Amino acid sequence: xxxxxxxxxxxxxxxxxxxxxxxxxxxxxxxxxxxxxxxxxxxxxxxxxxxxxxxxxxxxxxxxxxxxxxxxxxxxxxxxxxxxxxxxxxxxxxxxxxxxxxxxxxxxxxxxxxxxxxxxxxxxxxxxxxxxxxxxxxxxxxxxxxxxxxxxxxxxxxxxxxxxxxxxxxxxxxxxxxxxxxxxxxxxxxxxxxxxxxxxxxxxxxxxxxxxxxxxxxxxxxxxxxxxxxxxxxxxxxxx
Numbered sequence: 690x691x692x693x694x695x696x697x698x699x700x701x702x703x704x705x706x707x708x709x710x711x712x713x714x715x716x717x718x719x720x721x722x723x724x725x726x727x728x729x730x731x732x733x734x735x736x737x738x739x740x741x742x743x744x745x746x747x748x749x750x751x752x753x754x755x756x757x758x759x760x761x762x763x764x765x766x767x768x769x770x771x772x773x774x775x776x777x778x779x780x781x782x783x784x785x786x787x788x789x790x791x792x793x794x795x796x797x798x799x800x801x802x803x804x805x806x807x808x809x810x811x812x813x814x815x816x817x818x819x820x821x822x823x824x825x826x827x828x829x830x831x832x833x834x835x836x837x838x839x840x841x842x843x844x845x846x847x848x849x850x851x852x853x854x855x856x857x858x859x860x861x862x863x864x865x866x867x868x869x870x871x872x873x874x875x876x877x878x879x880x881x882x883x884x885x886x887x888x889x890x891x892x893x894x895x896x897x898x899x900x901x902x903x904x905x906x907x908x909x910x911x912x913x914x915x916x917x918x919x920x921x922x923x924x925x926x927x928x929x
Contacts, residue, residue, distance in 0.1 A: 701928065705867045733889055762902070762920045771901050775806035777886055782799065806827070844858060
């Protein structure tokens with residue numbers, strides 16, 4: 690059922706019912722900012738030979754990287770060889786917050802969705818933000834789930850039907866409440882901002898041999914209680 694108004698302010702339910710098969714889903718919000726957390730699953734930190742971080746490792750992705758479910762991820766001509774997947778739980782901030790305590794952090798969350806922190810690893814080694822921010826490198830969806838306990842959610846990433854990541858948010862080093870407290874202690878989080886909470890172990894660059902995304906692949910991020918974010922891959926030349 691569609692709604693009218695602003696999901697971050699005043700809204701109401703519409704009267705007309707729509708079927709999902711009759712609509713094309715877009716990204717579930719237009720983020721004011723896309724904040725992302727690195728090395729936030731214990732097993733992922735260890736698979737890369739890193740120490741467990743003592744504080745969250747924060748970076749940003751350009752908002753122009755946003756794309757939606759069932760929209761193609763474009764393999765950039767400028768960095769086509771090491772494009773990797775990172776399935777993630779994503780929280781959507783519902784109202785302006787600054788200096789929020791962990792005890793009240795969840796009061797500022799509108800809900801949760803699936804995300805894929807797509808990364809061009811070779812470009813990332815030169816510039817983290819560039820390697821993370823190519824157009825379409827921030828798929829979100831399929832929708833925002835407002836009734837979810839983020840403390841223990843099964844998360845899986847599948848590449849062409851094969852499970853590549855299989856974990857649970859209980860392996861997070863810094864949980865949702867801790868991330869909100871940490872970020873809001875120095876940054877004003879605005880309605881619609883999203884926080885990508887980190888990826889589990891099993892990324893392509895840490896496999897032997899490495900597994901990178903290529904044209905015609907299909908990548909899926911499934912989180913229990915939310916649903917599945919699905920995207921196919923295209924070379925940039927195929928979109929010209």
